[in-house]
Amino acid sequence: MNISSEQIKTLREKTGAGMLNCKTALIETKGDFDKAVEFLRQKGLASAEKKLSRTTKQGIITSYIHTGAKIGVLIELNCETDFVARRIEFQTLAKNLAMQIVASNVSFISLKDIPQEMWDSEIRIESEREDVKTKPEKIRESIIKGRVEKTLKTYTLLNQSCIRDPEIIVEEYIKNHVSLLGENIQIGRFTKFVIGENN
Known part of the structure; x- marks a missing residue:
């Protein structure tokens, strides 16, 4: 398949990936730009995860x-x-x-930087909502956890x-x-x- 240098350049600007990686992604996805972005993210994020434990001084x-x-x-x-x-x-x-x-x-x-008292406060607020009070405990806990995380992520x-x-x-x-x-x-x-x- 013929991939143009313009396509490669556009993909590189969008993702920050190297030229060769961009060309490979476009070939692998038969020129589908969105799939190529996804392809690079999957590959890039996989390699990024391995580096995230290394010391930053x-x-x-x-x-x-x-x-x-x-x-x-x-x-x-x-x-x-x-x-x-x-x-x-x-x-x-x-x-x-x-x-x-x-x-x-x-x-x-990140979420891990939020003080415990903020977590406790949000859990209290969500626990008092009428729509969760009648739910079974397991479901109730799951709903509260999801809502609290969603709020604190903001x-x-x-x-x-x-x-x-x-x-x-x-x-x-x-x-x-x-x-x-x-x-x-x-x-x-x-x-x-x-x-x-x-x-």
Whole structure:
């Protein structure tokens, strides 16, 4: 099958995968763009998962000040080597994540960062809802757990719909860069500043 360089370029821009991988994906999926994206995600995320346990001691701290200078973010993004930390793709990722934080109402990186008292509070609220009170205990627990997680995910950066690619969440967006750059990438911490917020 004849795959054009334009198709490969478009797929590369969409996924961040290498040219050869993009060509392979298009050949494997007979030129079907959406299936090629899915193919790369499956392959890329598989390799990304293996890297996610590796230590991240390098990285950068970057900032983003929103137009009007009323909102700003500082973010620490970590990787494994200084070589990757200096790459433009890594620095762009850090900047895009800072912009994502400005655009979102998030306070935590992931669900595991949310304090237990917030979990307990949400569980109490959901347990008191009339539509779950009459359910059998097993089903009731499952419904409450699902609802609590859904609510708390709205406060976490990794579970937000990515502003750069709304079809995926931020966690997948980072994993795509793990595949692209070949190193584990983790958000160390972030702080959002809003003018007048502490007044």
